[in-house]
Amino acid sequence: MSGRSLYKNRDALRSDYIPSKLPFREKQITSIGEALAPLLHGSKCSNLLIYGKTGTGKTAVTKYVLMRLEEKASKQGLKVKFAYSNTRIAGTEYRILSDVAQSLGLSIPFTGLAISEVFGRIKSTINSSELKIVLVMDEIDFLVRNYGDDLLYELTRANEQLPQGYLSIIGISNDLKFKEFLDPRVLSSLSEEEIVFPPYTAEELRAILYDRAKMAFFEDSITEASINLCAALAGSEHGDARRALDLLRVSGEVAEREGAAKVEEKHVRIAVQKIEQDRMVEALRSLPLHAKLLLWSIVSLGEANSTGEVYDRYSNICRKNGIELLTQRRVTMLLSELDLLGLIATNLISKGRYGRTKKISPSVQLQFVREVFKEDPVIGSII
Ligand SMILES: Nc1ncnc2c1ncn2[C@@H]1O[C@H](COP(=O)(O)OP(=O)(O)OP(=O)(O)O)[C@@H](O)[C@H]1O
């Protein structure tokens, strides 16, 4: 309470904050603008597919352009509206459509209506108000992976039933594999135009971070070196602006909690560990029960055990607690998932002329796993 705040505007570090300038994205802003421009002349526009790796500005840039477009259109007295749904956050087809309905000012009950009924109400509003709608479906790969392409098929065909209005779609994804799950007709309709967002270079990332740091922090409450470090650390895999901004935000929180007068490199280094730890906690929490049981068997056995030893320990725990065992085959699959998540390590150890054997070791500490698992009622009572 007594310390002076480091922040001029904390919100500028939120991941959904849309800055008034988006440097290094002029080309993408222009391309999206050009694709949508026909709407400002009262004509139809193409559907659009936008892709690029995570943190390359797809969501921010798209929302930015659409907000401008909506403003411009309303000044010209045109009825252009944009609707937005992040399909992963919405989670179901029903919720996606209710996001759309909400953007049109329709109120739809939380559950209860048939999907076709919600869709029908959306279409009749578009028609009766003669609206031109640009529907953004962010993280569209989630929808396709979990529900197939039925909803997209309906949406891309909707214009046939909209004599008075118009609906165009912008799909956004950081994973192109979903295209394989699309019916060729849906794919060709959705990707009438495609725009790619390349990763930021280290230099670009640094400039973006500088701008945001200037907006968020008082001038003397962050060092240049710590901003550079955030950019360098975040850019080590690919130019991911989200990761860089997260790091900056958490570094600020660490410095603030310490009561420091400014954010320095040491705070960034602590922030890196904290983010990594949070990621681990999240990974541990979301494991299914049997993966938790297996991981617990492995951490409690300690270093380098064979698959057989792990399976024995796991079977013992299950039997003692009246839990039905999974087969060896399923267990092998769960083990490779734990390996992928970086929670365990499997090594092939040579036994000279007796060939090689697989050994499993934990990559997380027993104490840490216990702390997280304690919160879970089932596994908590077992450990
Ligand atoms: N050119 C830029 N200038 C300023 N800030 C940017 C720029 N590009 C991205 N950002 C910021 O970086 C963060 C991540 O960007 P965004 O959410 O748009 O990424 P994305 O491509 O949608 O990623 P994902 O595929 O994971 O959804 C946001 O806070 C955004 O404001």
Ligand SMILES: [Mg+2]
């Ligand atoms: Mg996004």
